[in-house]
Amino acid sequence: MVSLYAILASSFNLLIGYAGLFALSHAAFFGVGAYATAILAAKFGVPFPWPMLAGIAITAVLGVVIALPALRIGGDYLVIVTLALQIIVTAVLLNWTDLTGGTDGIRAIPRVELAGAKLDTPGTFLPLALVVAAICFAIAWRLGASPFGRALKAMRENEAATQAIGKNIVAMKLSVFAIAAALASVAGSLYAHYVTFVSAEGFTVELTIYLLAMVIVGGTGNLVGSLVGALILAVLPELLKFVDMPSDIADKVRQMLYGLLLIVMLRLRPQGLLPESASAHHYHAPPERPPVDTQVVAAALEGRGLERWFGGIVAVAGLDITIEPGRITGLIGPNGAGKTTAFNLLTGFLQPDRGEVRYRGRSLNGLKPHQIVHQGVARSFQDLKLFTGLTVLENVLVALPRQRGDQLLYVYFAPWLVRREERDNLARAMAILEFVGLGARAADLAADLSYAEEKLLVVARLLATGAEALLFDEPLSGLAPNALAKILPLFKRLAGSGRTLCIIEHNLDVIRELCDRVVFLDEGRKLAEGSSEDLMHDPELSERYFK
Amino acid sequence: MDLLAQLVINGLVNGSHYALLGLAFAVIFGTTRITHFAFGPIYALSAYGCWFAAATLSAPLWLAVVAGIATGALAGALTYLVVYRPFEREGSPPLVILIASLGLFILLENAIGVVFGTDTKVVPAPPSGVFLWGPLVITSAQLAQIAALVLVAGALGAYLTRTRFGKAVLAMTDNPEMARVIGIDTLRVSVVAFALGSAIAAVPACLILVKDGATAHMGFIAVFMAFVAVVVGGVGSLRGAVAGGLALGLVESTGMAKIPTEWQNSIAFVLLFVVLLVRPRGLFGGR
Numbered sequence: 001m002v003s004l005y006a007i008l009a010s011s012f013n014l015l016i017g018y019a020g021l022f023a024l025s026h027a028a029f030f031g032v033g034a035y036a037t038a039i040l041a042a043k044f045g046v047p048f049p050w051p052m053l054a055g056i057a058i059t060a061v062l063g064v065v066i067a068l069p070a071l072r073i074g075g076d077y078l079v080i081v082t083l084a085l086q087i088i089v090t091a092v093l094l095n096w097t098d099l100t101g102g103t104d105g106i107r108a109i110p111r112v113e114l115a116g117a118k119l120d121t122p123g124t125f126l127p128l129a130l131v132v133a134a135i136c137f138a139i140a141w142r143l144g145a146s147p148f149g150r151a152l153k154a155m156r157e158n159e160a161a162t163q164a165i166g167k168n169i170v171a172m173k174l175s176v177f178a179i180a181a182a183l184a185s186v187a188g189s190l191y192a193h194y195v196t197f198v199s200a201e202g203f204t205v206e207l208t209i210y211l212l213a214m215v216i217v218g219g220t221g222n223l224v225g226s227l228v229g230a231l232i233l234a235v236l237p238e239l240l241k242f243v244d245m246p247s248d249i250a251d252k253v254r255q256m257l258y259g260l261l262l263i264v265m266l267r268l269r270p271q272g273l274l275p276e277s278a279s280a281h282h283y284h285a286p287p288e289r290p291p292v293d294t295q296v297v298a299a300a301l302e303g304r305g306l307e308r309w310f311g312g313i314v315a316v317a318g319l320d321i322t323i324e325p326g327r328i329t330g331l332i333g334p335n336g337a338g339k340t341t342a343f344n345l346l347t348g349f350l351q352p353d354r355g356e357v358r359y360r361g362r363s364l365n366g367l368k369p370h371q372i373v374h375q376g377v378a379r380s381f382q383d384l385k386l387f388t389g390l391t392v393l394e395n396v397l398v399a400l401p402r403q404r405g406d407q408l409l410y411v412y413f414a415p416w417l418v419r420r421e422e423r424d425n426l427a428r429a430m431a432i433l434e435f436v437g438l439g440a441r442a443a444d445l446a447a448d449l450s451y452a453e454e455k456l457l458v459v460a461r462l463l464a465t466g467a468e469a470l471l472f473d474e475p476l477s478g479l480a481p482n483a484l485a486k487i488l489p490l491f492k493r494l495a496g497s498g499r500t501l502c503i504i505e506h507n508l509d510v511i512r513e514l515c516d517r518v519v520f521l522d523e524g525r526k527l528a529e530g531s532s533e534d535l536m537h538d539p540e541l542s543e544r545y546f547k
Numbered sequence: 548m549d550l551l552a553q554l555v556i557n558g559l560v561n562g563s564h565y566a567l568l569g570l571a572f573a574v575i576f577g578t579t580r581i582t583h584f585a586f587g588p589i590y591a592l593s594a595y596g597c598w599f600a601a602a603t604l605s606a607p608l609w610l611a612v613v614a615g616i617a618t619g620a621l622a623g624a625l626t627y628l629v630v631y632r633p634f635e636r637e638g639s640p641p642l643v644i645l646i647a648s649l650g651l652f653i654l655l656e657n658a659i660g661v662v663f664g665t666d667t668k669v670v671p672a673p674p675s676g677v678f679l680w681g682p683l684v685i686t687s688a689q690l691a692q693i694a695a696l697v698l699v700a701g702a703l704g705a706y707l708t709r710t711r712f713g714k715a716v717l718a719m720t721d722n723p724e725m726a727r728v729i730g731i732d733t734l735r736v737s738v739v740a741f742a743l744g745s746a747i748a749a750v751p752a753c754l755i756l757v758k759d760g761a762t763a764h765m766g767f768i769a770v771f772m773a774f775v776a777v778v779v780g781g782v783g784s785l786r787g788a789v790a791g792g793l794a795l796g797l798v799e800s801t802g803m804a805k806i807p808t809e810w811q812n813s814i815a816f817v818l819l820f821v822v823l824l825v826r827p828r829g830l831f832g833g834r
Contacts, residue, residue, distance in 0.1 A: 022642060024649075069823050076582050076782075077823060079645065080774050084816040087771060091813055205767065209653050216646060248665065252657040259654030263630065266647050270639065 003133035005230035009214040011183035017220035020156025025082035028089035031203025033185025037192040052189035063181030093200035105199025147405030161385035165399035166373030219272025289431035298325035298468035306355035317524040330515035338524040378467035388447035399464035452483035469500035562796020563696035569776025569788035575744035577720035587766025588655035593619035593749030594761035623745025660763040
């Protein structure tokens, strides 16, 4: 049973700990897997391992279906949707009597027969359970340790920023749901063969909470922790056997202990026995560094007649903007002028109600943010949105473009390619960090950076996406003069290398120092455009700016 | 046509039940933003409090209901002070508090089972009258259910809009951050919200006790339905929670004309699914 719990807890950890998707339907996936095996094996006599494979397919599809509403919503809503799935599955198991045996469940599920031997004692079943559990754990482990797993953690930290570095979070959520569900179903199949009897009572929400306790005790985001958690929580109830009490009471007391353990653990050590950082990967970058500010051929990013309404309020009204390559364009204007909305329109975070965005001769309308990054246009956020739970190096690594390690096909079937690519990427990421002056902090958590360092990391992460048109939302606000003196030359070098740069900025000294062209926005309209000198000497604009 | 009218009446009756649950959950969730899963077992505990007073202490039914409500209010306030408050003081993220509430859920649910046993608790039902209104049938128990909603929602509305403290609660539902900034004592408001919400939930708990009896597991479906009512109605809106609950009852009941009874929870699921896909902020959700 510990093997089964190990599979369940580690796959559950992929969802909660890595992807940050708090789904309460793991018992349902487990149950569907168990019933799939029970029905195929007991009623149709299908031999092992085919029922297990069928169960994998069914639950993976179920996982994708339940992930669909989760694409648009998060947090509490995901909890309620997955809880609803749990209830539905229980209802189906109890009421579709012809197929599932209703409240009686399904009995006399055949044992597994391997090489003519019937695995009908715990001793003979154990090797099979261990092997399958090891395979499942390896699958979960590869996923967690791969670039894909890194991207999942980034998504957990911040979804918008993960899109902004070019990741398709829709595909990521669907895949991780499918894999976690499929692994749970494998455990279900083993369970059915082992216990030879399934009924709906074995797959209730209480089981999910039990698994949750394992994950929390072991440590979220740490798969070895889940093994430890599964071991502890499976052994713990055995100790209760020494206390003399009727079995139904003992069962309840056991569950009370799980609940109590959960609360106490969260109070005293919320990161679990084995915290995530204990499994953080130590990267050793090769010594050679590819150059960072090489010449690139960028193009102008153009917005034509962009218009966007929120309710009855127009945020951007007929904006024409051209951001030329090899220069720094400043976007200025009072608060609420529509600067950030303009960024959102240019990078696909908002679709314009009217107008068009063009880059390299093609329209970007209708593209998702991550697709626009692939076209070569990326943006940063005013509130930084760093992946604070990841290291500085990981923040940059995760943003590097076109990683094979983001595709599960490569992760599982061509790991050597992923490894080789990862080596190159490490060198690139280190080069970028050294370029912005954060080389020494590579191994530190992004959460531990100073404010100025955070701003530098924002630049590094955006640069890592490989996009040539970079839009910075207030990259310099709140910086002290000596920090400014370090970061300003970076922007100049980037523009000098041919990149297309646009920054939103309030500090007029910085604008004068940095920007070749300035676009003045107010009330969603472009009021003026020109060199920074011209605009600053325009009395009407200063009037509006300082009103 | 008569059948439809009868189904609508039944839907309103069940809907009142869900609406009360939703209202209770919304009072807690709206003010404190705590996803309070232990709402379920506390709801069950209120029913047990009522049963204990009626069956063991042989109190008259009305007094037993008062005891049930008091049990709920006390348990709710204690839950907040003993379990949730320490997490909030440490600034734990919402997810951690949610997991803690799941731990509390399973702890309390099983504790009820250990203390009171697993059998269904019943109290002698008061004599029930049946009213015929043309071809439509409605029992006094059903009328009591609707009356309970009207009374509780009315009293709550008056409390929240007329009294100073009620306004503070309402302000916190609207915007917890802002409430803190303008100097509302959020600790007191949170305790009151938990007591008030749990007390409101005790009303449908006692009604269910009289109608069907109480079990330790009755809490799970209650907290689920309460949650669905709140999400369907729109998070942060008390009116929405009532509307969501009524909508849930109506859809369930009219759907039942075509679908067998045992699938009724599935109807709630479908409604939830559709609402989340079409209007993620719920029927009454703002912005």
